Amino acid sequence: MFLSTIASLHIGERGIISEECLDRIPLKLLEMGCLPGTEVELLQIAPLKDPMYICVNGSHLAIRKETACQILITKI
């Protein structure tokens, strides 16, 4: 299946975090619920295209684009 990253989502789109990028997800993000196999939704992008506001596993988080680029997903 075609892999993309959280950074390529449009507002309102969702994806499933890929198992392949486990090592690239910062530990803290993992601990906050950003786990492989879970669904992530892009809720909002800040005016200058960065940071990105996501909802994953019930956590509402803002992360920078550089981090969002690291997290591989399959779009749904």
Place this chain on the structure above:
Amino acid sequence: MSNRIKVALIGNPNTGKTSLFNQLTGLNQKVGNYPGVTVDKKQGTCKLSKNKTATITDLPGTYSINPTSLDESIVLKALMTAHRDEKPDVIVVVADIENLKRNLLLFSQIQDLEIPTVLALNMADQLQRKGISIDIPALEKELDTKVVLMSARNNEGIDDLKKIIADYESLKVHSNFNELAQKIDADYFNELSSISKEFTAYEQWMMLTKKHNSLLSAEEKEAIEPFENEIAKQKKYQHKETIYRYQKINTVLKKTYYVDASKATDLRSKLDRVFTHKIFGYVIFFGLLLLIFQSIFDWASTPMDFIDGLFADIAEFTKAQLPAGMFTDLLTDGVIPGVGGVVIFIPQIAILFLFISILEETGYMSRVVFLMDKIMRRFGMSGKSVIPLISGTACAIPAIMATRTISSWKERLITILVTPFTTCSARLPVYAILIALIIPDTKLFGFFSLQGFTLLVLYALGFAAAIIAAYVLHKTLKIKNTSFFVVEMPNYKLPSAKNVLFDVIEKTKAFVFGAGKIILAISIVLWFLASHGPSSFENAEKSVVKNVANQELPKAELSKKVASAKLENSYIGIAGKTIEPLVKPLGYDWKIGIGLISSFAAREVFIGTLATIYSVEDDGEDITTIKQKMASEINPSTSEKRFNFATGVSLLLFYAFAMQCMATLAIVKRETKSWKWPVVQLVSMGVLAYLCAFAAYQILS
């Protein structure tokens, strides 16, 4: 008090942990320091039953036991201490019912430390509204500990929690770590745990990943070294550990936690659409800022006038009651004005922190961080730097302490270094009098006060200087950015009056005791320097009396002249004369030089000092007399007014840029753990102030 039960409160941010702490301890709180680190330790006492009392420590909010910021590192330090008597007897993990999964991760990490741990599920009053149901007995069985449903705001379930704390010895201690370790890499963890007999496998794993091996013996340190070198492996296993923990949590929650999705309300996303909108978001934010500043000016002036008058009265009263002498002088001219100089800022600071605290409590501040992050990053700061920069308009001290939540050291350091450029409350009295002297009281376009506009320009100048300095630091500081940025966007909620009140009290105390001590100490030193001097000082009075012997002066006039002559010949007067050649190109004379020196206590001392020099009655109240004296002061070399436009602008710029606050320097030293940064600040801000003041004076005169 060793028979007191030691309780530690731990939990994710925004779970209502602080509400619970306030509910348990009420006003029996105090803020101390952790030995060796700078983060404040919030402790309080709570009466559990007739004969049992608990000491409760509120640890900073954290998502995990693995720290990424200074605040969070305290949690681990508090739990893994060498001194058994500092270790908590029981830990209360506060969780919010909505994000239970993520909260349970922290719980599972804490539980593995093998300290009795209770789970307190907060915000139980919202279970129904959010369509959540939790099977508490089943959850207790799965987690092998006590679980309390409670609502800290409504004071529900607190008594149940107190009972469990009182009876903590019956709680089971339970670690799942060995099971986890076998799943990750059995050989690795068996070998690691064999290093020390004294610590559990999990404790050793913690010491390894946190590079915290000071508790180990020399032999053990040697044995752990090969493990320490395998950083990639550590990281990989930490990731695996987290995944396995979540797997376990998922199976637990499947049996105990049910959500009826149809009941979920969508208030958050509706409000977010407005507050993070690309236009309205900024309009609302800057609108709020204007409103806040307007209110500070409106509300603070009355209490400030009152405090000003009160301290003048106290000084006068003391002077009248005590016999004249050195001790009375110390009290009335050193200590009382010194304390007054601290207390006068409390209204402004408390009002600003009232607003900031409300905005943080409602969850709005996280949206500001989100909106501002990209802009601030261009200047080497973070979205989280906005809060310190706003706080800096009250006082740089609590502002610099507010940078602790910034996890990137470079972003935090830049924020600390530029915060003193923002226009703090101590600059205001200086600005006010200088503006009144050099800017005509006319209206722009018929309604806009020119003087008010100048003040606004000075505020803007402060922010601009902060931003530009940040940009320069961003380009020159070679510090690698290793940490990453994540902010939780919590649910919007109504602020709790109790939490806001306690927060304002805490921040104001930080100013009073942080800055207060230093301002007071310097005031006393300055008083000494101004009231003592070499032999010429002793003769000052006589020579004044001799000089004016034939002019029939009223007694009050004479004593003012004597005070003025004494100041001129005191140590501080001599210091002012010594630096005169240095400040002359800026358009100042030795009198202003004294003012500049004394400003190191706090900037507003400048006015009081000038008042004494120009021998006007310094009752603080009567600004017009100081103003008139300053306005009529003549520069002997040009026979023009001393405070002409050029000198005034030069002084305004000097006060806008110079680092004239010892208390702030001390805090910067404490927060950066070295003298390097405060010295850099003092020198570079001083040079900038000097050059700008020099250029302004030379061009304008």
